Amino acid sequence: MLKKISIVLGILALIISSVILFSQGNEGGEQKKKITVNMYPAYELVNSIINDDYQVELINEPGLDAHDFEPTGKQILEIQNSDVFVYFDGIGEWEDDVISSFEGDNQPIVVNLSEKVDTLQLDEKDSNKHDDDHEDEEKHDDEHEDDHKDEDKHDDEHDHEDGDDHDEHDHGDLDYDPHIWLDPTKMRELAIELENELGEDIVDSKKVEEYTAKLVGLDNSFSSALSQCNQSKIVTSHEAFGYMGARYGFEILTIQGIDSTQEPSPMELAELVEQLKTEGLNTILVETQISPDFSNLIADEVDGVVNIIYSIESPQTSDINEFGGYFGLMEENKKVLTEALGCGKI
Numbered sequence: 001m002l003k004k005i006s007i008v009l010g011i012l013a014l015i016i017s018s019v020i021l022f023s024q025g026n027e028g029g030e031q032k033k034k035i036t037v038n039m040y041p042a043y044e045l046v047n048s049i050i051n052d053d054y055q056v057e058l059i060n061e062p063g064l065d066a067h068d069f070e071p072t073g074k075q076i077l078e079i080q081n082s083d084v085f086v087y088f089d090g091i092g093e094w095e096d097d098v099i100s101s102f103e104g105d106n107q108p109i110v111v112n113l114s115e116k117v118d119t120l121q122l123d124e125k126d127s128n129k130h131d132d133d134h135e136d137e138e139k140h141d142d143e144h145e146d147d148h149k150d151e152d153k154h155d156d157e158h159d160h161e162d163g164d165d166h167d168e169h170d171h172g173d174l175d176y177d178p179h180i181w182l183d184p185t186k187m188r189e190l191a192i193e194l195e196n197e198l199g200e201d202i203v204d205s206k207k208v209e210e211y212t213a214k215l216v217g218l219d220n221s222f223s224s225a226l227s228q229c230n231q232s233k234i235v236t237s238h239e240a241f242g243y244m245g246a247r248y249g250f251e252i253l254t255i256q257g258i259d260s261t262q263e264p265s266p267m268e269l270a271e272l273v274e275q276l277k278t279e280g281l282n283t284i285l286v287e288t289q290i291s292p293d294f295s296n297l298i299a300d301e302v303d304g305v306v307n308i309i310y311s312i313e314s315p316q317t318s319d320i321n322e323f324g325g326y327f328g329l330m331e332e333n334k335k336v337l338t339e340a341l342g343c344g345k346i
């Protein structure tokens with residue numbers, strides 16, 4: 001009798017567990033096709049316009065500095081096995097390697113968003129701290145007098161070594177600003193480009209219409225909020241806001257340059273402090289994923305304040321929840337910029 005009961009119980013348990021498994025496997029209907037994206041702004045963009053057959057997987061987890069991020073083996077597999085891989089180029093340094101690892105028949109469709117819009121070119125002043133080297137090289141190129149033949153040869157070798165070292169630390173030959181999403185009009189262009197490239201099987205044109213209309217509204221509200229300001233410059237921790245500055249007419253001074261992993265030298269910090277004092281700038285804008293140490297130091301020196309601005313390249317989950325993703329964080333940016341630039345008459 002006992003044996004019989006235990007067999008019945010065993011069968012029952014099997015039935016229950018298979019029912020649970022079955023229902024889990026079918027949660028939300030049929031399994032969705034997968035689009036992987038490298039970083040948060042690409043996640044928001046793609047997630048806002050795709051149809052219900054697809055789901056988006058964000059590879060660079062929220063809160064981790066995107067300039068410093070490396071995917072795990074499991075994440076690389078996820079990208080390899082996805083249907084589409086959409087990415088902003090130039091922030092991380094791993095995407096090209098992952099794309100070149102694709103092989104076989106069912107390779108993901110690859111969309112490099114950074115190739116789809118006109119990008120902001122970096123001039124020598126912006127690109128980094130090796131200005132002097134570049135100037136030397138240029139000067140040197142102009143001087144081709146026979147008298148200096150031996151010296152030239154020596155300098156050539158020397159310059160070359162410096163150049164190679166420098167490339168390894170500084171996003172290779174990146175000559176444009178990769179923080180494209182901070183101009184809403186560029187995001188609008190990208191939504192339309194994605195629709196054209198991926199087609200109606202993947203992208204819902206109605207969603208594109210709604211999403212792009214929202215971006216136009218955001219752009220208009222930025223333009224009017226920042227139209228009349230007392231200041232024309234802001235100070236930020238790393239150089240992420242070039243597109244905003246270009247679109248809405250302000251200049252950006254930065255502590256750490258285009259790559260947030262670079263640290264300023266004491267000399268550069270001193271020069272910046274001097275400039276801020278001369279120009280009467282006393283608000284330092286720092287991003288949450290970056291250590292505020294340098295910003296605090298400079299704020300102390302100029303008797304200023306440190307406020308938060310969002311580059312949205314890798315926002316914290318708490319910030320996404322509190323402010324509602326890209327649009328909410330851009331609204332926060334608008335407020336903080338309005339204050340830092342002294343735009344009073346809105």
Ligand SMILES: [Zn+2]
Pocket residue numbers: 067091179238239240258259260311313
């Ligand atoms: Zn950045």
